[in-house]
Amino acid sequence: MVQAKALTKRFGEFEAVRGIDVEVRRGEAFGFLGPNGAGKSSTMRMIASVSPRTDGDLKVLGLDPDTDGPRIRARLGVVPQQDNLDNELTVRQNLQVYGRYFGLSRAETRRKAVELLEFAQLTDRAEAEVEPLSGGMKRRLTIARSLVNDPELLLLDEPTTGLDPQARHLLWDRLFRLKAQGVTLIVTTHYMDEAEQLCDRLVVMDGGRIVAEGSPAQLISRYSTREVLELRFPPGQEFPPEHFADLAERVEPLPDRILLYTATGEAALEQVHARGLRPLSSLVRRSTLEDVFLRLTGRTLVD
Numbered sequence: 001m002v003q004a005k006a007l008t009k010r011f012g013e014f015e016a017v018r019g020i021d022v023e024v025r026r027g028e029a030f031g032f033l034g035p036n037g038a039g040k041s042s043t044m045r046m047i048a049s050v051s052p053r054t055d056g057d058l059k060v061l062g063l064d065p066d067t068d069g070p071r072i073r074a075r076l077g078v079v080p081q082q083d084n085l086d087n088e089l090t091v092r093q094n095l096q097v098y099g100r101y102f103g104l105s106r107a108e109t110r111r112k113a114v115e116l117l118e119f120a121q122l123t124d125r126a127e128a129e130v131e132p133l134s135g136g137m138k139r140r141l142t143i144a145r146s147l148v149n150d151p152e153l154l155l156l157d158e159p160t161t162g163l164d165p166q167a168r169h170l171l172w173d174r175l176f177r178l179k180a181q182g183v184t185l186i187v188t189t190h191y192m193d194e195a196e197q198l199c200d201r202l203v204v205m206d207g208g209r210i211v212a213e214g215s216p217a218q219l220i221s222r223y224s225t226r227e228v229l230e231l232r233f234p235p236g237q238e239f240p241p242e243h244f245a246d247l248a249e250r251v252e253p254l255p256d257r258i259l260l261y262t263a264t265g266e267a268a269l270e271q272v273h274a275r276g277l278r279p280l281s282s283l284v285r286r287s288t289l290e291d292v293f294l295r296l297t298g299r300t301l302v303d
């Protein structure tokens with residue numbers, strides 16, 4: 001669906017995307033995970049064929065965006081990072097205007113709007129104006145609108161940023177349905193839980209480069225341990241990382257806690273107690289993509 005080799009985007013002197021290789025296969029949910037400024041949106045806009053590449057090769061649906069932009073765009077659905085709905089139109093009109101834009105007949109457009117309102121769970125808001133809708137509803141409407149042309153490939157740039165947990169889960173559920181229908185999804189996100197939930201495969205981006213690639217499970221087993229023991233000590237009574245070196249494969253001090261990477265968190269915690277140490281709190285958890293990112297870059301994803 002997408003094949004990129006040494007794909008590069010420069011804005012003047014500044015290199016936002018620094019020669020990345022990516023392959024997205026039909027039917028998968030593929031993710032770009034990385035912090036703000038990693039180059040995710042710049043990459044998405046090149047794939048969406050709305051921003052020309054500076055260098056490298058790019059094929060989308062087997063076509064070259066430089067010469068086949070309109071043909072590619074006709075087969076894509078795009079959900080940009082910022083909703084760009086028409087606030088002066090109703091929910092239904094937003095869908096119908098888009099249908100007409102893609103060249104559907106009036107009758108087709110009307111039928112499609114009914115179907116997509118149902119999909120987005122917005123049927124009871126169909127005649128409402130867009131402006132007062134909640135963030136989650138606007139996001140679902142933007143996704144519904146991106147489906148007007150029955151796209152084979154759907155590009156979602158930070159689909160749930162700024163939404164509350166309930167709205168995010170509702171949205172994820174809609175995306176799972178699309179995937180089950182065979183739509184290929186490309187998602188950017190800076191939320192590791194979103195990447196873990198949605199993506200079959202992903203690349204971790206940082207500073208315009210890809211720093212790792214694989215399924216969430218592969219990345220975790222390659223770059224982290226099975227479990228993590230998180231310890232918090234009272235302010236002023238923290239210990240240096242070396243203090244725990246023999247209890248874990250890796251020790252990572254953060255401003256407010258210290259992380260001990262180990263296959264068996266409970267065993268490490270017992271050792272901590274056996275040494276007479278009394279942390280304010282302790283937590284044993286599974287490794288996540290956040291730990292992968294920390295390992296790869298030395299930074300946390302969401303500051």
Ligand SMILES: Nc1ncnc2c1ncn2[C@@H]1O[C@H](COP(=O)(O)OP(=O)(O)O)[C@@H](O)[C@H]1O
Binds near residue numbers: 036037040043
């Ligand atoms: N139109 C532009 N002109 C100049 N710099 C840009 C432009 N768009 C993005 N950038 C810069 O490129 C870098 C990557 O941005 P972006 O692709 O939006 O990252 P992300 O989506 O991962 O947050 C950032 O440093 C950003 O400031």
Ligand SMILES: [Mg+2]
Binds near residue numbers: 041042081157158
């Ligand atoms: Mg972005």
